[in-house]
Structure formats: structure tokens, C-alpha cells
Amino acid sequence: MAALSGGEQCIKYMLFAFNFVFWLAGTGVLAVGIWLRFDERTKGLFTGEGSPSVFYTGVYILIVAGAVMMVVGFLGCCGAIRESSCMLGLFFIFLLIIFAAEVAAGIWGLSNQDKIVSDVQQFYTETFNNYKATKQDALKETLVLIQFGLQCCGPTGTVIDGAPETCPKKEGLEILVTTSCPAVIKEVFTSRLHIIGGVGIGIGVIMIFGMIFSMLLCCAIRRTRDIV
Template identity: 70%
Template sequence: MGVDGCSKCIKYALFTFNLFLWIAGTGVLAIGIWLRFDPKTKSLFEGDNSPYVFFTGVYILIAVGGLMMVVGFFGCCGAIQESPCMLGLFFSFLLVIFAVEVAAGIWGFSNQTKVTEDITNFYKETYNNYQENKQPALKETLRLIQHGLNCCGPSGNIRDEETCPEKKGALDILITKSCPDAIDEVFNSKLHIIGGVGIGIGVIMIFGMIFSMMLCCAIRKTREIV
């Protein structure tokens, strides 16, 4: 005899949530693996002068994607099979992730200046190294950064149109933003957006933990009655 009523709604809501979580984890893992083994960026992981910020971020993507898939798997199976054991594991994973997110948020806010400086230095080193040896991997990294931030060069001057976003008209060229300024803007003027996203994810995790415990209790009560 399975759960019914409100508990049944929670069961399928939890299953749907974790199905999307598993799919999202698959996507994050695929992006991380692609960045790690793509011929254009693979050489960034080789050599003594490899940019640690880049490959650390890639490995974090792979780890986060894998963890999301594991959590989604336990949540889906625990909900659809009404397994208290799997739901308990799902709750434990969410609790650990929530604690890590809070710790990372506190660390990020307290070390905001250092993080900004490290990323800016990474960009400048990548830019200077590309100007010297024109490696395809460095070119791809610059292109991703500059297109993502809509900036060009350390000073905002368009010197390499192959890696900079396309600008149309003399006015656009004159007001092109430098990448150090763009990085600083992301971590300062848009910090409230990053914080809001983090809080939203945290709230979703809390509801996930609450629903998993509610479903787990309902399953145990149903089995005790039987």
C-alpha cells in the first residue's frame, strides 16, 4: 500500500524536481568534460604555466555535475519507489550541499576583493601569453571571457578582433569596455544578483529537504498501518 492524498502529490512533485535536477546535472557534467577534453582548451591543462583558475573551475563543474546527478538519482528513486533509505540519503546530500553553499557564500563575500584580483590577474596573464605565442587554447579562453563579459583587452582597445566581440560603428569601438573593468563590475555592481540566485537555490534545497522528510514520514506511517 503506497501513500495517498497530499503525500502522493509531494511524491510526484519530488520526483519531478529531482528529474530536472538529474537532467541539469547531466548538462553541467557534459560542459565540464567538454571544456576539459576539447582540443581547443585541452592544452590549457598541460605545462607548468597552466592557468589554475580555469582548470580549477572546470574540475568544479565536473564535480558539481556529477553530484547533481547522484542527488537527482537518489531523489527520483526514493520518491517513485517510496524508499525511506534513499530519501534519507537524498536529504543528507542536500544538507551537505546547503552547508557548503552557505560556507562558500560567506567566504566569497569576505574575500570578494581577492577573488576579483585573482580573476583579473588570470585574464591579464592569459592575454599577455596569447600575444606572445598565439596558442589556440589561449585564443579560445580569451574569446570565451571577452564574449561572455562583452569586453576587449586590458585597456578596452580592440587589438585582436578574432577574440573580441564584434563591434559595429565608430562609437561602439570608442566605448568598448576593458575586461578588468567588466570583471570588477560583475563582482561589485551585480553582486546582489549573484547573492539572490544563491538564496533562491538555498530556498529550493530547504523545500526539497522538508518534502523528502514529509514523504519519508508518510511512507513509514503507511507501512506501520499495514
Template identity: 30%
Template sequence: MLCGVLILAIAIWVRVSKDDQEIISSGDEVTNFYVAADMLISVGAIIMILGFLGCCGAIKESRCMLLLFFIGLLLILLLQLATGILGVVFRSESERVLNSTLYENVKLLRETSEEAKVFQQALIEFQEKFKCCGVVNGAIDWGNNFQQNYKSCECPTVSDSSCIYYEGHFVYKQPCISLIKDFVIKHIIIIVGIAFGLAVIEMLGLVFSMVLYCQIGNK
């Protein structure tokens, strides 16, 4: 049950974190990179219920509850295995879609629509945090909107070698695309780490529940 609570808490944190979600989910080609987190939320909730079922089965020595606990845990483990295999198989496709989304979102920096403003605000916060400018090509990505949004790109010192002079301002020359990819990978690693740790605990749960199930049967 505690494992389920921990998984649920971390998965919800990853899912609702406002750290630049709009950057990778805006644009014409909307891509949801939080499917894995959504699945972990479901898994965490189910494991909490299964944990309660297993506790009751152990305390009351109910073979029926223990069997349901075993079957439920086995199904979750198989689902995780299938998800992991699919993740490996479609990894290159995911990277292609992420690149396509980021290149497509460059257009939003030059626009004035409400959707564009949401994306621009997300990128402004990202630029301030990670000291980069633009998405793919640097400050030029902002187009005519640069003068209204240059402050998040501006260098604290003009002597900084990581900066360039652009339209009257010293701004960071590194575009944000590589940093955005690192951000996505960081979240994926967290999810994968949780999934692997969970798989070990689940296998132990399967073994212990079956041992207890057999012992109760022998009585």
C-alpha cells in the same frame, strides 16, 4: 525522480557551457569555479536513484526502502546546508582568487604559447558578445598581439561614446573584468537558486516519507 532529472540537466548545462570557461580557468593560478555545479550533478544523480527507491518503497509499502530514502535525503540536505555555510564563509576568498586569476591572465594576451592562444580565443568571443576590450586595462592588455586581434574590440561606429581610438582603430574602452565577474555571479545565482528550491522539495520528501513509513507501521 523528475526533480533529480531537472537538477542534473541544469547542472550539466552550467558545467559544460563553453561561455567563457577558459577566461576564468586559464593562467598560472588555475581556479575551478564549477565545483558547485559538479556537486549538483552528483546530487541530481543521487536524487534520481533515491526517487526510484522512494517510489518502490511507496508502491510496495516497504518500510526498509522508505527508511533508506529518508536517510539518503536527510544526508543530502545536511550536505547542502554545510556547502551553503562554507560558500558564505569563503565568499570573500573566492572573490580574491577570481580577481587574482583575471589579473594574472592579462599576461596571456601578450604571449604566443598554445595556452595563451586558447585564452585569447575565449576572450575574443567574450569581447564580441559583450562589447568590451582587454581584461583589466582595456586594449593595451593585448600588447603586441593587438593588431592581430583588434577586430573583436572594434566599434561598429566611430561616433559611439563607449569607444576610444587606439593604434589606428576605434575600439571599446570598457575592459571585460566587470562583465566577467557578472558572468560568474550569474552562474552562481543559478546554482544557489536550484539549491534552495531543492532544499524545500527535499524537506517535503522527508515529511511525506516519514508519514508513509509510520502509516505502514500502524497497519
């Protein structure tokens, strides 16, 4: 059996490094999803009456996505370092499926942009109303994360009408009037769409290179094993 050439060895270790980073990223995504699911401050969102479906659906998507990324990264790492054409073939298939899902999600997201914005705004409004009615700590933590992250306060932008304890601290006249969260949510989605699209395209390009490298290495491994 002949050995891999210098260029093929380079592809092998590049593919291993790529998949190791991919595996670490999957571990991080899975850890965040599990933390959000079982943390004392947020697990009440999964069991309370009128729990926001958008939130826990997103958390379960994070958990599944992290697990899939870990499996794909593991297959890529082991396939590259062990020079296993079977593992590399499985890695290619998984990556192709993820790439197709990303393209489909991107097309769906662009065609349903207004509905996505509306759903996120509705999630925020329901969370806000549920917190005012129940004063649950989990709902408070969610509102604090959203409102401090977006620098907004309440559905109307008025602290008096909102929940002041969950709003960012303001000074002067800003104490009475600030930006409403539904308006900020819409502005963020519309103004950041090109950034989200750019990130998606970048991830897609990386996946394409990953598929190309895996096939090149797989073919090289099979070729060397055919040589006596």
C-alpha cells in the same frame, strides 16, 4: 501495509519531478565540464606551460558538481517512485551537505569579494599575456569568449595594445579605444552581486523544500509500513 494518502501521493510525485529536473541539470553541468576539459579548443589550457589554474580548477569543480547533482537526483527520483525510506534518507543527507556547502561558499564569497575579483582579473591578464607570447589557439578561444561576452578588449581597453583578432568588432573611434576587460570584470562582479545572491537564496529555498518534502514522504512511508 496502508497506502499513502492523496496529499502524500502529491508530495511523492512533486519530489520525483523536482529530482528529475535536478538530475537533468546535473547531467548538463557534467557535460559542460567534460566538454571544456576534452574539447580541442580548450584542452591545451590544461597541458600548456603556465596554464591558468583558475580555469582548470573551475572546470574540475563543474565536473564534480555535475556528478554529485546526478547522484542526488537519482537518489531522490528512485526514493520517491519506489517509496524507499533508505534512499530518501540518503537524499536528505546529501541535500543537507550541499546546502551547508552553499551557505559556506556564500559567506566565503562575500568576505573575499575583492580577492575573487582580483583573481579573475589576474586570470584574464595571464591568459592575455600567454596568448600574445605563444599564440595558442586554446588561449585565443578563451580570450574571444571573455571579450565578446563582456564586450571589452585587452588589459588597457586599447585595440592597438591588445590582440585585435580576439576583440569584438567596433566602428568609428571605438576601433581605437574601448573598455578594458579588468575594469568590466570588476564592474560585473560588483553590480551583479545582488543577482548572484538572489539566485543563491532561491536555490537554497528550493533545497529546503526538497529536504522538507523528503522527510515528510519518508515519515509517511515508515508510518504506512508500521500499519498492519
